[in-house]
Amino acid sequence: MERELPLWIASEMSLDDVRKDVEKVATRKAQEATPAGHVELSEKEQQSYSMSRAILSLADTTGRSRNGLEWEISDEIAKRTGRTPQGLYMPLSMQHRASVTGNIVGTSSLGGAAVQTSLLSLIEILRNRLIASQAGVTVLSGLTDSISFPRQITANTFTWTGENPTAANSLTALTLDNVTMSPKTGMASTAFSRRALAQTSPDVQNMVTNDLMRICAIGVDSAVFNGLGSANQPTGIRATSSIGNRTLGSAGAALSWADLVGLETDVAVANADGGTLAYVTNAKVRGKLKQTLKTTTAGSSFLWEGGNDPGTINGYRAFASQQIPSNLTQGTSTTICSSIIFGDFAQAILGLWGDAVDLIVDPYSSKNQNMIEVTAVLMCDVAVRHPEAFSKSDAVLTT
Secondary structure, eight states: OOOOOHHHHTOOHHHHHHHHHHHHHHHHHHHHHHHHOOOOOOOOHHHOOOOOHHHHHHHHHTTTTOOOOHHHHHHHHHHHHTTTOOOOOEETTOOOOOOOOOOOOTTTTGGGOOOSSSSOOOOOOOOOEEEEEHHHHHHEEEEOOEEEEEEEEEEEOOOOOOOOHHHHHOOOOOEEOOOOOOEEEEEEEEEHHHHHHHHOOOOHHHHHHHHHHHHHHHHHHHHHHHHSSSSOOOOTTTOOOOOSEEEEEEEEBBBOOOHHHHHHHHHHHOOOOOOSHHHHHHHHHHHHHOOSSOOSSOOOSSSSEEOOTTEEEEEEEEEEOOSOOSSSEETTTTEEEEEEEEEEEEGEEEEEEEEEEEEEESSSTTTTGTEEHHHHHHHHEEEEEGGGGHHHHHHHOOO
């Protein structure tokens, strides 16, 4: 441990500070115990890296073209993680650039508009904003094995006693359990025409690189909040048992000042109101809160103050993204309810195995259409150290 017991006592640290110190050490040891697969690319390497070239080399069944920067990086990741890719490792540190989905030259709606003699910047598809890291979620990258965090769930009992008690003081004991993380596999598949991949336009290269990487990032970010814990998914914050939950009546309701304070109180009562506290919700709720006054008193401020990225609610940072659902049901309010979460987001852990996307190329299944199928595979998991550090409502009405 970073601090031996006498040092903790001598420094007069509070029990909460000791707990945080222990958890910090456990997190560091988890990272040390699993060699990092992270490869940081220089700006020059970012510009030189070509997913199109990597896909075409994978589609070359002779293997003669499997060399160059892309393969050097993949081999380095494989060396660090001790795992051999099914295809080729592409680092998650790749920058996301302009993108479109669709991949056939000559078909404008499927990406053909990207292959022209003169091409302006691509109009990127509108996507959900990534907010997990902004909210303060703890990220463990480069994992190679399942990991486990010991967690104290009850404490010893303190009692008063007389000078010469007739019975000995009852023995008590703290109890522990484990927070475990193991890799869950996520995938995204698409197909590219050989001609599109062979184009030299930087925008086509960006299209190919960005779309698969961005959709993987969105999927992982969503899992932090919405993972169901079933169907091979991670268990996200909203599905974690024992977090606070406010139903807002039998059929939901618009949020009031008292409701927001109630979410904060749930966390505070559990002694978890420290650390990286924030609100996370969607744009519909943000819009409603921007129009809702705290009280009817003259000069009262609105529930959501400041900007959008982030704004503030009662002095806490507040983020909005369509990653947070707005189609939930509470009683007779069917598929119109939204979610809001308040808590210490550092208590949520996102684990990434290998810190890379495994690109698997199939040049055969769609060969009659002159298409190459590509699947991006990554492994991650989500865990919550202390569920009591979060409180949510899935019954927020915005109309």
